[in-house]
Amino acid sequence: MEQILPHLDSVFSIDCVLFGFDGKELKILLIERNEEPFKDWWALPGNIVGPDESLDQSASRILYELTGLRGIYMEQYYAFGDPHRHPQGRVITLAYYALIRLGGDKDLRPISTYAKRANWLPITDLPKLAFDHQKIYDKGLEKIKRRIKHQPIAFELLPEKFTLTQLQHVYELVLGKKLDKRNFRKKIVSFGVLKELDEKQKGVSYRAATLYRFDKRKYAKLFGKEISF
Amino acid sequence: MEQILPHLDSVFSIDCVLFGFDGKELKILLIERNEEPFKDWWALPGNIVGPDESLDQSASRILYELTGLRGIYMEQYYAFGDPHRHPQGRVITLAYYALIRLGGDKDLRPISTYAKRANWLPITDLPKLAFDHQKIYDKGLEKIKRRIKHQPIAFELLPEKFTLTQLQHVYELVLGKKLDKRNFRKKIVSFGVLKELDEKQKGVSYRAATLYRFDKRKYAKLFGKEISF
């Protein structure tokens, strides 16, 4: 295919806000840059979109390269294109978020060369970020706050089998407020998207809670109806 | 500023879904293309982002060039980047929507050269669209359906002074369903963002309705609280 469109010196990239939950805290994945500009600063992982990739494919590839993870629910949420957001030229970037359960078990793959290291940092105590990445992160958090009220994204942060208390904990962290235990359970169960398992939590030194699983089938049937928190 | 970033043959554009309301129907602005590809097809108005423009600035410029309108509430909602969405090369496009009151009085400016003509066409009877513009439009409609439930965007489609019946009409058109008159009024008034004027509708051959105005001040105070339809 011949390129006959006008040539412009612009670069198009994707930056990812990866929210992770380890059972206690909400964290995001940051890399420490190894190159100018912003050498030694923390930044969101991102990369340039390849010529033959769709945007979602590109986002998945970037996520995979940075974490080794596949099959994660990811969604674009905003394009940032201030002409001066990158000191070395015009870079328009599309932000994606992903929600990831952090297993203490398997660690993340090492990161590609452009970063010294990568780390999951708690969102309650973030360093200064490179470029306009603070803005990108802020908008991402805002986005998932809205979205968790209407879409079943909380489950992405939890293991396949989870307790209602763990689920409530995720909602409380994302929304940034306490919820009433009884009302939370009443509501979440009434949506009818949870399957109660014949199985209990293990390894706790107190009464073990019942485990649940998110039931994608039931959710698919609900489609169109609105969930609301 | 020196360009030291890698060069990629990609073009970044903005396409606009301009929803217009003439008091009766919802319409969108389409242009009839004068050039290949898709010569003679209807398409969404769009253009390439300039090197020194922010995205919002670019969208405003494009809207202005196409319609002569300024100061319209516009918002980006999705980036479309399938590698083959444009037959002549890689074009990633960012979609914006705008909501516009169509005054029968002043007409839109003539459009720039790349289009034969521009027309407001009712969304109930759209022609086949060029590129992936049907998809872009669909997503745009979906977006404003959601947004009109939570944000005061309906007012953008109406003149500054409007009646409650007109407002209800807009909601019904966008949401695609009938609403109960008394409940609608109760709810919309309870949000406290309308100012009742000492003025009545004119030129109607029946009882004139009271005019209202959207009160931006009151709305600003509500910020953070959620409106919900």
Next chain:
DNA sequence: ATATAGTGTGTATTTTTTACACTAAGTAAT
């Protein structure tokens, strides 16, 4: 046996949503 820590449950109250129909006011025609 006992202490401990989190699980799991019900009800009464308030608020919000829904369904529903007639009178009032102005205009136009006779």
Next chain:
DNA sequence: ATTACTTAGTGTAAAAAATACACACTATAT
């Protein structure tokens, strides 16, 4: 001025949803 016509404007009762709130149960550890 009477009448016919068209839309404006209003209230209430019933149902559903949201909220506030406290204690007994159960598994484990000592």
